[in-house]
Amino acid sequence: MTEIPGLSPGEERLRIGTTEAGMHTIPSVGPADPRSAPDSSGLAEESRGQLATVVWRFIHSPMAITGLAIFAFLAISSLLVGAFWHYSYTAITNTLNAPPSWSHPMGTNAIGGDLFAQVMHGTLQDIEIALTVAVVATSLGTLIGATAGFYRGKTDTLLMRFVDLILVIPVLAILIVLANKVSKESSDWFYLALIIGLVSWTYVARLVRADFLSLRERDFVEASRALGATNRRIIVRHMLPNAFGPIIVNATITVALSIVLESTLSFLGLGIQPPNVSLGLLVDQGQDSATTEWWLFVFPVIFLVILILSIFFIGDGLREALDPRKSRVRA
């Protein structure tokens, strides 16, 4: 190989096109950043790592960043209120059915409980449940989906028919039966989260399976097999990272939907049991007096809606940020 010393990148490129010697020159751009040159298509890849690119795109989306800010604000303030507010969510004061005031910003209920403390604790409780559900559903769904999509054949048929089975049983019916049984035996929110998680993994499984079916035909999977990678190594280290985008987006949606599901259950009296509170339970308790003691109904509903919307905004922002079709910008 012949090197042409002492030429700036531009000149060297010119030379390559015109001289015989240039044909065998590696277009060395020297120590200057070789990545800054746009390729011949007139499009330039953004010269950052993929994670940095995704983060950059995420924080430059107003909707996503608003959603994240609201969610973070709710999570942090619910923690702070739980620790520092002068009423606990279980406290009973002798101010009954009081409208919002300075000492009770959201009023009190019929037995004198401080609604502000309860709403904030309910928010925290919902976030805890939702995150647990997301972890359970995503890991279970990914495991089953990846196995089915990678191995295909009988494994696939068996696992996917199992998914179908879970999908055709009305979720609410399973939840009512299971939650009723569990919540009578244990009032722990964790079991409720586990149950919701065990019925919401099916969508993740189908998504990951579909992704794996297409990924397994890609050349780099074949290439890593030809390099002696074992099945497990191929799945975990080569294919899974390529499916991260949809998995993460789906996980956010699972967070939002599990809050809806938990609220539904609690509203039906099958979810979180008093004295613990969740937003759904508060909405349920407040609905009877919605026309008279409006604050008991309105505040939990507002918080519930804001919480769910903020998570959807985050999910939407992630989906946009992870979209590979947006990875190229005009130079």
Add this chain to the structure above:
Amino acid sequence: MPEPDRSSGEIFSVENLTVTFKTGTGDVYAVRGIDFSLASHEVLGIVGESGSGKSVTAMATMGLLPRNAVITGSVRYEGRSILGLSEKELAPIRGAQIAMIFQDPMTSLNPVYTVGWQIAEAIRAHQDVSKEEATKKAVALLQTVGIPNAEARVSDYPHEFSGGMRQRVVIAIAMANDPTIILADEPTTALDVTVQAQVLSSLRTALEQTGAALLLITHDLGVIAGFADRVLVMYAGRPVEVGTAEDVFYRPAMPYTHGLLGSLPRLDSDERQPLRQIPGAPPSMTAEPVGCPFAPRCPLRADICETEEPPLRPVGLSGNGAGEAVGAASGHVAACHFADQVVGMPVASMFPATSVDQEEVAS
């Protein structure tokens, strides 16, 4: 581990390999019996047009074919049969002993990892080394294959490389574990002609550094000419001519090889020759052919060609033609009933020219 004898001898042999794909519309006879062997340090080129079974042969030897492929015959690596081994038994051989280079570097690298990670991953799949050591070796490998500024480029993603650069990265991955054999499946086909030379020189460096033997699969005779010690020409799932590069290029004994060479533009001769074409198309592989599969396209076709498929026979034994004795001694074989007449026959008398302006060329 005892160092295998790399000075001479067969390290890889394929005997009577057949591959049949069971499909919904019937069987496809992709490879119908191929024998070849590879000595250490040797470069064997397999040429043939699309669908002749070149890639399938390579995939079959590595156990990379889909489940509907029925494979018979034997594949031996250092005396051990590796055909039909389980994935688990094959994993330590793949990459470490026999490495593979794929056709399209645009898709054979994982888009979500840096090239350094991917080279290190190849090393760590077979060797118990730390991440740092593997990355250090990755930089060295990138330098070896001619990536400028390797220290910085090692942390770049595949999409930040050009096609030729990516193929060099693929070569670096293939040589990462010092394999004994490298299988290159059309390594330059997806690349620009100007880049091909660079990639081939990287491949040569890889061979020199690792001392590996190379099985080079391509349909580019130019690549083979500059690289291979021996050449195997495939047609319709079978070898039709095998010999040293010299024999096959200068004394082709099969009309198909003649046609292939005639269709290649020559820049090295002063004589202006119109390009030749082989009329027709390769046969469908959904039925086992009766007679010579090349017969429908062959200018020398005779009655025997329609009924009897010629086996590979040594060239030059019947004492007629330029290849006499030389061909026989060097193991030059061809599957043609008229092999000895074909040797030395001018290509112009066999195949039509691609263009009509012959007068212009002649004047």
